[in-house]
Amino acid sequence: MKLLASMLIAAALAAPALPAFSAGETPAAPPKAAAKPDLVKGEASFTAVCAACHGADGNSAIAANPKLSQQHPEYLVKQLQEFKSGKRNDPVMKGFAMALSDEDMKNIAYWVTSKAAKPGFAKDKALVSLGERIYRGGIADRQIAACAGCHSPNGAGIPAQYPRLSGQHADYTATQLVAFRDGKRANSLQMTQVAAKLNxxxxxxxxxxxxxxx
Structure with a gap:
C-alpha cells in the first residue's frame, strides 16, 4: 500500500499544472493565426492601383519609379504604411496608400514580390568602378559603411530588415540617396547617416x- 501511495503522489507531482479558473470563468481563446495574404486580391489591387507607375508585374519601365518585383514583402508593407502615416513623405504615394487597408497592403506586397525581377544594367563606365568600391568596401577614411554589409554582396538584401537593391533603376536609387542626405526622406536613420557622407x-x-x- 505504501508503495502504491508513493507512486500516486509521484504521478501527481509529475503531471503538468493546469491553469486555474474561477467559477463560471472560461479559458481565453488561443490567439488567431495571422491571415495568409490573398494573392488573387493582391493582383487585382496592384493592377488597379500600382501597375500604371510600377509596371504590370512590378518591373517598372520608368526610371523614376522603383522596381517592386522580388522585393521583400515586409519592406513593401512598411513603406506603404509609412506613406500612409506621413512618416515617409511623398504626396503621390500618400494618396494611393490612404486608400489601402493593412490587408490590401499585405496582399499587394506578397503578390508583386512573387514576380521575378528583370535585371538592370550599369551605364556609366567611368563611375562604375568607384560605385563598386563603395558598395563592397565603403570609404574607410570617412567612416562610410559598405552597402554590401546590409544589402548583401549581390544586392538581395535581408528580408524584413534591408531591401533588395539588385537591378534597381539608377535614377531612383540616386534620388532616394539624395533625399536621405538632404533630410527629405527621414524614415531610416541609418540611411540618413550613410547618405549624409556621400557627395x-x-x-x-x-x-x-x-x-x-x-
Whole structure:
C-alpha cells in the first residue's frame, strides 16, 4: 500500500499544472493565426492601383519609379504604411496608400514580390568602378559603411530588415540617396547617416553600380 501511495503522489507531482479558473470563468481563446495574404486580391489591387507607375508585374519601365518585383514583402508593407502615416513623405504615394487597408497592403506586397525581377544594367563606365568600391568596401577614411554589409554582396538584401537593391533603376536609387542626405526622406536613420557622407559623384556611382548588380 505504501508503495502504491508513493507512486500516486509521484504521478501527481509529475503531471503538468493546469491553469486555474474561477467559477463560471472560461479559458481565453488561443490567439488567431495571422491571415495568409490573398494573392488573387493582391493582383487585382496592384493592377488597379500600382501597375500604371510600377509596371504590370512590378518591373517598372520608368526610371523614376522603383522596381517592386522580388522585393521583400515586409519592406513593401512598411513603406506603404509609412506613406500612409506621413512618416515617409511623398504626396503621390500618400494618396494611393490612404486608400489601402493593412490587408490590401499585405496582399499587394506578397503578390508583386512573387514576380521575378528583370535585371538592370550599369551605364556609366567611368563611375562604375568607384560605385563598386563603395558598395563592397565603403570609404574607410570617412567612416562610410559598405552597402554590401546590409544589402548583401549581390544586392538581395535581408528580408524584413534591408531591401533588395539588385537591378534597381539608377535614377531612383540616386534620388532616394539624395533625399536621405538632404533630410527629405527621414524614415531610416541609418540611411540618413550613410547618405549624409556621400557627395553627388559618389551617389551617382553607387546607384549606377547597383543598377547592374545581380
Amino acid at each position: 553627388d559623384r559618389e551617389i551617382k556611382a553607387v546607384a549606377d553600380y547597383i543598377a547592374g548588380l545581380r
